[in-house]
Amino acid sequence: MSEISNMEKGKFNFKKLAIFQLREINLLLIILAIIIGLSFTSPYFAKWANIKVVLGSLSIDGIVVIGMTIILISGGIDLSVGSMMCLSMTIIAKLFLKGMNPWIAAVMAVIACACIGAFIGFLVTRVRLSHFIVTLCFMGICRGIVHTMTTGTPTSLVRALTEAPKFRYLGQGQIGGVLPMTVLLFVIIAIIAEVFVRNSLLMRLVFYTGSNEKAAAYSGINVKRVKIFTCMACSVFAALAGMIYVNKFSGVPITAGQGLEMTAIASAVIGGVSMNGGKGSILGAILGLSLMALVQNGMTLFNVPAFWQDLIRYIIVLVAVVIDAIRQNVAMRRTE
DSSP states (O other): OOHHHHHHHSSOOGGGOOSSOHHHHHHHHHHHHHHHHHHHHOTTTTSHHHHHHHHHHHHHHHHHHHHHHHHHHTTOOOSOHHHHHHHHHHHHHHHHHTTOOHHHHHHHHHHHHHHHHHHHHHHHHTSOOOHHHHHHHHHHHHHHHHHHHHTTSOEEOHHHHTTOHHHHHHHHOEETTTEEHHHHHHHHHHHHHHHHHHHOHHHHHHHHHHHOHHHHHHTTOOHHHHHHHHHHHHHHHHHHHHHHHHHHTTEEOTTTTTTHHHHHHHHHHHTTOOTTSSOOOHHHHHHHHHHHHHHHHHHHHTTOOHHHHHHHHHHHHHHHHHHHHHHHHHHHHHHO
8 A cells, every 4th residue: 555545544634734734824913013013112123224134034034933833843843053054154164165066065064964864864764763862962063073174263254255246146146236236045944834834745754754653654655764754854944054154254264053043943843844743834833933033033122131031932932842842732632
């Protein structure tokens, strides 16, 4: 019996993957309310300079969120995305400074991160370690490699990027002199990812694995391959974000990506992605990130101290996880 026929007989309902779900509509309304509120309370919020800052941050973080969404849907998690992004940036910078074509250097960085993702998947599926432990270790390992490669000092590409204008345009260019190229790239990647998540057979296998791993295995799905794919996908998206980041800021700050894993997880969960797997969408996760970005921007505009900003951000993460747990418990009681 084919995997598709087995999946169709399973309990997982793909009709839930509607373009707009109630949670996403509610998020959109909340985001609009915040935008209106900030527009009236801050004279700087609606200025294009501030909007470009928000969109620029949203674009880079959003690519990481896409990868995090995919792995969360499978029932896994990746705490190494911030360090992985910084590692990608470092590989690109070092190879570029040694004379390698920047595009080839970027491809090498993506391949390196994909290999690390595959190894993470191997440890999870073959050695049977948890995603949490493995990715927590690789969060430190990747950051350690970055510090070793950079000797703990930032790497500048300001002069090198002047000799590669086409590559620099990827992170610093503007469409029509107004819209940042990074925003356009993010929109394209997000649309492709959303279509892929909602319509591809591979992602149906991911959804089914995350919904009920044992049932997926009994249905003939190679669960181990699915998990390895999601680990690699998450690492690749982090590497792509690093490619844009190193371009946009013309260098590698060694602290790049710190705390990004929490932002990505919170954004996905706020957007309706289940921490238990089997549920979620790219659109919802991006809306969740948009909410986080607006809250962050609002705190910055109102000069909220940095330590308060961190406190508020982590409270939001906690609330999002608690709400997800409550939602899961309610859903389980209804099915009993």
